[in-house]
Amino acid sequence: MAEGKELEYIIEPTQKGKRLDQFLAQQKELGLSRSQVQKLIEEEFITVNKAPAKPSYLIKTDDRIKVTVPPPPSPKLIPENLPLDIIYEDEDLIVVNKPKGMVVHPAAGNFSGTLVNALLYHCDHLATSGGPIRPGIVHRLDKDTSGLLVVAKTDLAYQDLVKQIKNRAVERTYLALVHGNIKNDQGIIEARIGRHPVHRKKMAVTEGIRTREAITHYKVLQRFKNYTLVEVKIKTGRTHQIRVHMSYLGHPVVGDKTYGKKKEEFEVSGQLLHAQKLAFLHPRTGQILSFKAPLPKEMQQILTRLSQKKI
Helix, strand or coil: CCCCEEEEEECCHHHCCCEHHHHHHCCCCCCCCHHHHHHHHHCCCEEECCEECCCCCECCCCCEEEEEECCCCCCCCCCCCCCCCEEEECCCEEEEEECCCCCCCCECCECCCCHHHHHHHHCCCCCCCCCCCCCCECCCCCCCCEEEEEEECCHHHHHHHHHHHHCCCCEEEEEEEEECCCCCCEEEEECCEEECCCCCCCEEECCCCCCECCEEEEEEEEECCCEEEEEEEECCCCCCHHHHHHHHCCCCECCCCCCCCCCCCCCCCCCCEEEEEEEEECCCCCCEEEEECCCCHHHHHHHHHHHHHCC
């Protein structure tokens, strides 16, 4: 649907005689059903020669039909009493340990059950900055990535934290279990990331105008026979950055359904990637705040199995 747009049609001789609603429902660029067209006509978002018309109006040569498709209403955010693992909270911000499987903020297909829904129930206020469905959100974690996330409760905190992230002053450290045995003890991946040229819902290491700089530092913590546990620090925060870069390196994150292997040895609910540490300056006091979140149970159990079996 061409939401939030205005389109105009000038009727040609070959088009005359059709019902107004029928004609507009046949226009592919509108993407409207006949019932949707009729509703817009009733609400006077559709006019003929600058005047309201009926759905049954028979269009004539040189008629000027103007269609205004209003933008969809913003989804109403509903506070929900969901469990939260709160690591730290004060008047300006809150740090939470997000569980795997929880989406950070509402979006198409996920209007409830998100971290924002839970925060709205718990907090008496969140920063208005960030947009109507992302109040206070200054950075994100993928749905199946667990770990630390800071959310702004005041606009002062929001603006300052966004600035710190932009200036790369926020330290974010992850733990990831990846496939294979990484040869080097440590390394830096500097490879630009953009939309996959074919699969538009995926990201990829690629070159082009719309790619963005992406820098990932990694250090091997423990090697197993077929796996490696790595500590990862990101200097940039691109979408799916760690997952894309580790796959690019030839060592995809275990359990990654998008960038990983099709068949996994372990039954996992998603990528074994955990935002373990987070450090930044408090927006109001300037004090250094540093936090650490324990590994989720699923990831810890698999690491224990690997240590015992030498897999």
